[in-house]
Amino acid sequence: MKRLPLLLRLLALALLVLFLWSPASFEPLLRPLTENGAPAIYNQGNLLTLTLQHLELVFAATALSTLIAVLLAILVTRPFGAEFLALSRSLVNIGQTFPPVAVLALSVPALGFGWKPTFVALFLYGLLPIFENTLTGLTTLPPAVTEAARGMGLTNRQRLLKVELPLALPVVLAGIRLSAVIGLATATIGSTVAARTLGEVIIAGLLSNNLAFIVQGGLIVAVLAVLIYDGLSGIEALLSRRLGDTTRR
Template identity: 70%
Template sequence: MTLPSVVRLLGLLLLVAFITMPQAFAFIFEPLITRGAPAIYNQGSLLALTLQHLRTVFLATLASTALAVSLGIFVTRPSGAEFLPLSRSLVNIGQTFPPIAVLAIAVPLVGFGEKPTFIALFLYGLLPIFENTLTGLTQVPAQAIEAARGMGMNAWQRLSQVELPLAFPVILAGIRLSVIISLGTATIGSTVAAKGLGEVIIAGLQSNNIAFVLQGGLVVALLAVLIHDGLGLVERAAARRLGRAPDEVS
């Protein structure tokens, strides 16, 4: 087992141990608290909050991927090329508006809880996936498409069997970036009563408990590093299968 693999495994084990048995780590945080304050977040289950945080990020990323990839495919077809500027403007909206502003607009429409957070993450995650879908599809070698056409493949077959598989590593790089953005951004969802790790951070800020703030932040950071690294491994494996250098998809 290589050193990077060992580090990944240790990071995963540390994360699982902390969110399932947080009291075992109380001694680490005790120097950061004032007398009488709890060293470990005690207003809910860290495991449940982590799973809820991941659920919101996963659902929002899934929705962003479905729309962004569909738009990317559409505007790279001859019939949709004229809609590229409009599509690019639409997916840029999520990056133009701060997530907190999206929450403020969404709450009166859908209420408090997970829904406004989902909307904010969905909008925020569109741009990197859309742009990488465009890049991946436009970089497919013309010779590959011509060869597929010469084999008698129709437009759908060329897309599903040639273009998308060749573009997959680049598209996955966009999804990876979207996930990492969403993991951090999802913490603000707790300001509108969404369950997640932001609840731990906000509780720490409200009670002036630095230990709580660090616990929420460290779990989010570990999740981001592990997921980023895991998706990076998938990208590199896909790139190797296509005979491309790993840096071509990063």
Template identity: 75%
Template sequence: MSKGIPHVLRAGLLALLLAFLLTPQTFEPLLKPLVQANAPAIYNQGSLLSLTIQHLTIVLVATLAATIVAVSLAILVSRPIGAEFLPLSRSLVNIGQTFPPVAVLALAVPVLGFGEKPTLVALFLYGLLPIFENTLTGLTTLPPAVMEAARGTGMTGLQRLLKIEVPLAMPVILAGIRLSVVISLATATIGSTVAAKTLGEVIIAGLQTNNLAFVLQGGLIVGALAMLIYDGLSAVEQRLSTRA
């Protein structure tokens, strides 16, 4: 069990989120005091459930791509044959942290056009650093005695990597992925400024019409998703640590 959200609260938060996404009109009385007379209290320019699914899809695709690239780079530079590429690799994964996501979107739109593609690029670049650094840390801080024992059994370099190093480093790697996902969940909202279908649409609509209920809906859904995913990955990470 993770040390994050207690099980009962986690289940309650998930149930509340699903209830709101599936039957948002049920919560209208709670949000009505936040809007002006005759203004809608529930976002009515699209489906909240559909936007949430699209938001999560963009985050998933970007995180998967960032994980593949970052883990591969970390494995390469942790080998003697690739150690000389460590400074270059660090420079590459730091690109996303050097440029704000808004700047990446501004540069990507002229090339990729409006929609999900610029957002995917921004999230991909922004998610590289935590995954790369955690993977590198996990692979380079393994117990020397374990590595010596693996060599003593006659394992090849590839066998040690797949059977010993990656499994032992997996909790640390997963911690980097967890951080990357949470960053991407929040950052993906700006994708709506370039016509990507994310929960940012709800927040932007609220800001444009001075509708606090819309802003609150978008922010709370993103916040609930971040808490649930963070806590879920923490539980998996702890279980992997115990097994390792």
């Protein structure tokens, strides 16, 4: 996925905001996709509210995945935690081993319907890319920089917080970007267990054979995914340039 030019980014964002704020304005464009007088705009809930709930769920799950994955990666890159690398990899691979649908099915009996089983599925699914990227970032640091930090008399904690994590941050952010985009798309299936996400719009379209519902639900998720991916890519590139300038000084 390539970054969009600035003008296209702003245009996509403006159209998305306009559609969510006033979806009726786009009814003429979606009307040809309906049959037998079916509504062209989703009318079983507020699209803006659903979008915000969708983003809230993804943000919360990604934030927890980031916290746990980064802590695990830090643990296994310390001398006292190196022996837990294999166990940590097995733990973060759970989400990739079981499809999100299977996690939802297993979670519902214990957690009930709603956002909780979806949150668990997104959390587990987001661990692996963040863990592996953090691990890569912490184990591929320039030796000269780490040796310089030791020579300055920094403690292990100071080296971690002031040198290692800042240098690894662009790589960690790449893992978070991947996790967030995957979570954004995966969250749509949460509506099958009554979670309030944009999957409601797509499912309603499938059940009523209304292509307009399917298109608008899918397009909102797709535009959000592209904008989030692009935004995080921009931050990652900025951090990489700044860290590059810092290490050259």
